[in-house]
Every structure is written in C-alpha cells, then in structure tokens.
Amino acid sequence: MELSKRVQSIKPSATLSINARAKELKASGVEIINFGVGEPDFPTPRHIKEAAVKAIHDNFTRYTPVGGIPELKEAIIEQFKVDYGVSYEPGEILVSCGGKHCIYNVMQALLNEDDEVIVPAPYWVSYPDIIRLAGGRSIIVHTKEEDGFKLRPEKLEEAITARTKLLILNSPSNPTGSVYTKEELEPIAEIAIKHKIFVLTDDIYNKIVFDDAHWASIIHAMPEVKDFTLLLNGVSKTYSMTGWRIGYMAGPDPIISACTKIQSQSTSNPNSIAQVASVAALKGPQDDVERMVSAFARRREYFLNRLQQIKYVTFYPPQGAFYIFPNFSAYYGKKYNGQLITNSLDLTSYLMEEARIALVPGSAFGDDRCLRFSFATSLATIEKGLDRLEEALKRLL
Numbered sequence: 001m002e003l004s005k006r007v008q009s010i011k012p013s014a015t016l017s018i019n020a021r022a023k024e025l026k027a028s029g030v031e032i033i034n035f036g037v038g039e040p041d042f043p044t045p046r047h048i049k050e051a052a053v054k055a056i057h058d059n060f061t062r063y064t065p066v067g068g069i070p071e072l073k074e075a076i077i078e079q080f081k082v083d084y085g086v087s088y089e090p091g092e093i094l095v096s097c098g099g100k101h102c103i104y105n106v107m108q109a110l111l112n113e114d115d116e117v118i119v120p121a122p123y124w125v126s127y128p129d130i131i132r133l134a135g136g137r138s139i140i141v142h143t144k145e146e147d148g149f150k151l152r153p154e155k156l157e158e159a160i161t162a163r164t165k166l167l168i169l170n171s172p173s174n175p176t177g178s179v180y181t182k183e184e185l186e187p188i189a190e191i192a193i194k195h196k197i198f199v200l201t202d203d204i205y206n207k208i209v210f211d212d213a214h215w216a217s218i219i220h221a222m223p224e225v226k227d228f229t230l231l232l233n234g235v236s237k238t239y240s241m242t243g244w245r246i247g248y249m250a251g252p253d254p255i256i257s258a259c260t261k262i263q264s265q266s267t268s269n270p271n272s273i274a275q276v277a278s279v280a281a282l283k284g285p286q287d288d289v290e291r292m293v294s295a296f297a298r299r300r301e302y303f304l305n306r307l308q309q310i311k312y313v314t315f316y317p318p319q320g321a322f323y324i325f326p327n328f329s330a331y332y333g334k335k336y337n338g339q340l341i342t343n344s345l346d347l348t349s350y351l352m353e354e355a356r357i358a359l360v361p362g363s364a365f366g367d368d369r370c371l372r373f374s375f376a377t378s379l380a381t382i383e384k385g386l387d388r389l390e391e392a393l394k395r396l397l
Contacts, residue, residue, distance in 0.1 A: 018352075018359070030356060039376060044277075045240070047285065048241070064272050066269050080233075094263070095248045095270050096247050097246075099234040101247060103126070104134075106230055118160070153188055170202040175360070175362075177318020177319055199225070206233065207237075208321055209320040230249055238281075239288075300322075324372075325367075329368075
C-alpha cells in the first residue's frame with residue numbers, strides 16, 4: 001500500500017511520542033520521571049466538572065452549532081475584552097477541538113501551495129507539520145538565548161518575501177518560557193501591517209506568567225494590527241482541561257468563516273459537554289488558576305536553583321508557561337559504554353534508558369543544543385528527577 005505523499009512528509013508529535021514511550025516503560029514496571037509531558041498535573045477544578053455533569057443530566061448531548069454554542073462565544077468575547085481590551089462579534093469567534101485544531105483550520109484556510117509562514121525557533125513542535133499539511137512552507141528564523149529566544153524585528157524583515165502569508169508568535173513560549181513585552185511587539189506589529197501579513201498569536205499560556213513579567217500579545221501593540229491578527233487561546237493549560245479539547249480563536253470575519261466551513265467538513269462541532277464546562281471555566285471563580293500558577297512558580301524556582309549547580313549547562317529563566325529549555329550541548333561528544341552522544345536525541349535516549357528520565361529533544365523544537373523540561377509535576381518528582389539527571393551526566397566521559 002502506498003500512502004499519500006502528504007502523510008509521508010510529516011512526523012509524529014515528538015512530545016506525544018516521548019510521553020507514549022514513558023507510559024510504555026511505566027506499564028512494564030519501570031519507574032519513569034516524566035519531564036516530557038506538556039499538561040498541568042492538577043485536577044480540573046470542581047465547579048467545572050460539576051457543570052459538565054449537569055450538562056449530561058440535562059441531556060445537552062446533541063450536535064451544537066459548528067463554531068461553538070452562543071454562551072461560550074459570549075464568554076470568550078468577554079474574556080478577550082478584559083485580557084486584550086478589544087471587542088469581537090460572535091461571527092469573529094471560532095471554538096474548535098483544542099488549540100491545535102484552531103491552528104490547523106487557519107493553515108487550511110489561508111495557505112496555498114508554497115505560501116510561506118515565518119516560524120521563530122525554538123517553536124512548538126506541531127507548527128511546521130501543520131503548515132506542511134496545508135501545502136505551505138515554514139521559514140524558520142532562529143532566535144538567540146541572549147535575546148530571550150525572541151524574534152528580532154530586523155530578522156523578521158529579512159525573512160519576508162512575496163510569498164509570506166503569516167507569522168506565528170507564541171508567548172509565553174513552549175518550549176522556552178519567553179514572554180514578549182508590548183514594547184518588543186510594537187515594531188513587529190508595524191512590520192506585519194506594512195507588509196500586510198497575518199499574525200497568528202498563540203497565547204495559550206497567557207495566564208501562567210512569573211516574576212511580574214510584563215506579558216503582552218501583539219494585539220496590545222497597536223489598534224491597527226487587529227485586522228491582521230488571529231488570536232488563539234483555550235482552556236487546556238489555564239484550567240487543567242487538556243483532555244476536554246476546547247480551543248478557540250478570534251479574527252477577521254472572512255477568515256473565521258472560512259475556518260468554520262473547514263471545521264464543518266472535518267470534525268463538526270466541538271464536544272457539547274466540554275463547551276458547557278468551558279463556560280463555567282471562563283465565567284466562574286479563578287482561585288484554582290491562581291493556586292496552580294503559584295505552584296508552578298515554586299517549582300520553577302527550585303528547577304532554576306538546581307540547574308545552576310550543573311556544570312556546563314546554560315539556560316534562559318522562563319518567564320511563563322511551565323517549561324525550561326536548557327542548553328546541554330557541552331555534553332555532546334561524550335560517551336557512555338562506548339556510545340557517542342552527538343545530539344539532543346542521543347542525550348534524551350541515554351537519559352530515558354539509563355536514568356529513567358523522559359525529556360523532549362531540542363531538535364523537535366528547532367534547536368538541537370537544548371532539551372525541554374516540563375515542571376508540570378510535583379516538587380518531590382522534580383527533586384528525584386534532577387538527582388537522576390546529575391548522576392547520569394557525571395557518568396558521561
């Protein structure tokens with residue numbers, strides 16, 4: 001059987017593959033410290049679960065409008081008004097089966113064959129393959145650790161061509177935890193407006209910010225950029241609702257209408273019960289969110305203190321999300337039992353098999369020098385995992 005060239009051109013999600021391998025080893029009785037998982041380890045808040053149970057008892061189990069129920073769209077509009085200071089109409093909102101689904105819809109709606117999308121690296125692992133599935137080309141622009149892994153305006157200008165359709169920004173970033181400020185985004189917004197390119201701003205971690213970081217989205221930079229902005233968010237990370245699969249976005253009506261049409265021919269509506277739960281998440285008490293962010297902040301601080309004690313490792317202190325992306329390239333060229341470690345995949349394989357630590361190689365994010373750690377796990381687990389990491393690194397010659 002010959003599969004399509006389209007599917008042969010893409011790779012499985014590296015983060016999901018690592019997580020699957022960790023679960024496989026765990027099921028066989030091996031204790032794995034999983035730093036690879038990209039989801040909060042807290043339960044979904046009680047009032048959200050209760051809203052879902054009520055929806056079931058109320059028999060809210062039928063098809064809904066493709067783009068989301070009116071109550072959820074109104075809750076999203078209100079959230080965006082509070083968080084971004086901008087107003088949207090219901091026709092400018094689309095609710096999808098997770099943030100990834102929103103991104104997929106956008107690429108299918110906007111890209112023609114060989115249209116270009118500028119993707120700053122390090123990037124979330126799925127961006128390039130979603131672009132490829134739509135027939136587009138990822139133009140990778142590498143950022144520097146000393147710049148906080150942020151896109152410089154002059155680098156953006158250099159990357160723009162006649163085929164450039166879209167720029168992706170992700171702040172707080174997965175994998176680096178970097179956070180853009182309004183001042184940093186203003187020249188980027190000016191460039192987008194000048195060249196008439198759209199900006200997909202992936203703000204899925206915008207509620208998870210540390211150290212009084214002055215987070216901003218590009219839509220804060222200047223009012224005019226709204227016409228070129230696709231604003232992405234969701235309930236997965238903020239409310240520990242990854243499995244509920246609700247993401248949403250706002251943008252110009254023609255694009256949102258096109259994305260809704262695509263969704264009508266793929267998944268149809270998102271899960272009806274999860275939509276009701278998401279209304280409760282957005283409109284209900286936010287105390288659980290504050291507690292989760294406080295816990296992430298404590299774990300982050302412990303992580304940074306421990307990493308500072310490991311020889312030859314450099315890192316940018318994350319200002320948001322729940323990841324850290326240290327540079328381990330000083331350990332490349334070392335050996336263990338005759339096996340040479342030459343890149344991030346070799347090092348993560350070594351740590352998985354010999355130290356029983358699950359990590360994601362930096363190559364999956366476009367920077368082979370680094371490894372991604374998630375601190376969405378308990379302090380006790382983090383301590384044990386970092387102990388294992390230190391011991392494993394000492395065994396390399």
